[in-house]
Amino acid sequence: xxxxxxxxxIFPAMVERFLPEKANGVNAIILFDLSGDNGGQFWIKxxxxxxxxxxxxxxxxxxxxxxxxxxxxxxTTGEMNxxxxxxxxxxxxxxxxxxxxxxxTMFAQ
Numbered sequence: 001x002x003x004x005x006x007x008x009x010i011f012p013a014m015v016e017r018f019l020p021e022k023a024n025g026v027n028a029i030i031l032f033d034l035s036g037d038n039g040g041q042f043w044i045k046x047x048x049x050x051x052x053x054x055x056x057x058x059x060x061x062x063x064x065x066x067x068x069x070x071x072x073x074x075x076t077t078g079e080m081n082x083x084x085x086x087x088x089x090x091x092x093x094x095x096x097x098x099x100x101x102x103x104x105t106m107f108a109q
Contacts, residue, residue, distance in 0.1 A: 042054070
Protein backbone atom coordinates (compact mmCIF):
# COMPACT_ATOMS: atom_id res chain seq x y z
CA UNK A 1 0.00 0.00 0.00
CA UNK A 2 1.25 3.45 -0.93
CA UNK A 3 1.67 5.95 1.89
CA UNK A 4 -0.25 9.22 1.88
CA UNK A 5 3.03 11.05 1.19
CA UNK A 6 3.77 8.82 -1.82
CA UNK A 7 0.29 9.53 -3.18
CA UNK A 8 0.68 13.29 -2.65
CA UNK A 9 4.05 13.14 -4.43
CA ILE A 10 2.46 11.79 -7.63
CA PHE A 11 1.08 15.16 -8.69
CA PRO A 12 4.20 17.38 -8.44
CA ALA A 13 6.04 14.59 -10.29
CA MET A 14 3.39 14.67 -13.04
CA VAL A 15 3.81 18.45 -13.37
CA GLU A 16 7.60 17.97 -13.67
CA ARG A 17 7.00 15.47 -16.51
CA PHE A 18 4.48 17.73 -18.29
CA LEU A 19 5.00 17.96 -22.06
CA PRO A 20 3.57 21.32 -23.21
CA GLU A 21 3.83 20.39 -26.88
CA LYS A 22 1.32 17.56 -26.26
CA ALA A 23 -1.15 19.90 -24.53
CA ASN A 24 -1.68 22.34 -27.37
CA GLY A 25 -5.02 24.09 -26.88
CA VAL A 26 -5.82 22.42 -23.55
CA ASN A 27 -7.23 24.72 -20.90
CA ALA A 28 -8.68 22.49 -18.21
CA ILE A 29 -8.63 21.36 -14.62
CA ILE A 30 -8.38 17.63 -13.96
CA LEU A 31 -9.58 16.48 -10.53
CA PHE A 32 -8.24 13.27 -9.03
CA ASP A 33 -10.66 11.91 -6.41
CA LEU A 34 -8.71 9.14 -4.70
CA SER A 35 -10.32 6.91 -2.09
CA GLY A 36 -8.72 5.13 0.86
CA ASP A 37 -6.93 6.22 4.00
CA ASN A 38 -4.03 7.43 1.85
CA GLY A 39 -6.27 9.23 -0.66
CA GLY A 40 -7.74 12.68 -1.05
CA GLN A 41 -8.59 15.18 -3.74
CA PHE A 42 -5.84 16.55 -5.94
CA TRP A 43 -5.94 18.60 -9.13
CA ILE A 44 -3.80 19.52 -12.08
CA LYS A 45 -4.56 22.66 -14.08
CA UNK A 46 -3.30 22.70 -17.65
CA UNK A 47 -3.43 26.08 -19.38
CA UNK A 48 -1.21 28.23 -21.59
CA UNK A 49 1.27 25.39 -22.17
CA UNK A 50 1.95 24.96 -18.45
CA UNK A 51 0.72 22.77 -15.62
CA UNK A 52 0.29 23.35 -11.91
CA UNK A 53 -1.07 21.20 -9.13
CA UNK A 54 -2.80 21.52 -5.81
CA UNK A 55 -4.83 19.68 -3.25
CA UNK A 56 -8.51 19.90 -2.38
CA UNK A 57 -11.76 20.49 -4.18
CA UNK A 58 -12.08 22.56 -7.33
CA UNK A 59 -15.22 23.89 -8.91
CA UNK A 60 -16.23 22.68 -12.35
CA UNK A 61 -13.33 20.40 -13.37
CA UNK A 62 -13.31 19.43 -17.04
CA UNK A 63 -12.62 15.84 -16.00
CA UNK A 64 -12.65 13.86 -12.76
CA UNK A 65 -10.64 10.68 -12.34
CA UNK A 66 -11.91 8.42 -9.54
CA UNK A 67 -9.82 5.54 -8.23
CA UNK A 68 -8.41 4.15 -5.04
CA UNK A 69 -5.16 5.86 -4.09
CA UNK A 70 -3.38 2.51 -4.28
CA UNK A 71 -4.64 1.79 -7.80
CA UNK A 72 -3.68 5.27 -9.05
CA UNK A 73 -0.25 4.91 -7.44
CA UNK A 74 0.14 1.55 -9.23
CA UNK A 75 -0.78 3.16 -12.56
CA THR A 76 1.67 6.04 -12.14
CA THR A 77 4.53 3.73 -11.12
CA GLY A 78 3.93 1.38 -14.04
CA GLU A 79 2.74 -1.53 -11.89
CA MET A 80 -0.71 -1.35 -13.51
CA ASN A 81 -1.69 -0.46 -17.08
CA UNK A 82 -3.94 2.63 -17.18
CA UNK A 83 -6.19 1.34 -19.98
CA UNK A 84 -6.58 -2.04 -18.28
CA UNK A 85 -7.40 -0.28 -14.99
CA UNK A 86 -10.07 1.75 -16.80
CA UNK A 87 -11.52 -1.27 -18.61
CA UNK A 88 -11.79 -3.25 -15.35
CA UNK A 89 -13.43 -0.35 -13.50
CA UNK A 90 -10.51 0.43 -11.20
CA UNK A 91 -10.36 3.90 -12.74
CA UNK A 92 -13.52 5.83 -13.54
CA UNK A 93 -13.61 8.96 -15.69
CA UNK A 94 -16.32 11.58 -15.34
CA UNK A 95 -16.54 14.42 -17.83
CA UNK A 96 -14.31 14.96 -20.86
CA UNK A 97 -13.25 11.51 -22.10
CA UNK A 98 -11.18 13.14 -24.86
CA UNK A 99 -9.16 14.93 -22.20
CA UNK A 100 -8.61 11.59 -20.44
CA UNK A 101 -7.13 10.17 -23.65
CA UNK A 102 -4.97 13.26 -24.18
CA UNK A 103 -3.79 13.15 -20.56
CA UNK A 104 -1.96 9.91 -21.31
CA THR A 105 0.36 11.76 -23.68
CA MET A 106 0.68 15.10 -21.82
CA PHE A 107 2.81 13.63 -19.04
CA ALA A 108 5.99 11.69 -19.88
CA GLN A 109 6.17 8.24 -18.36
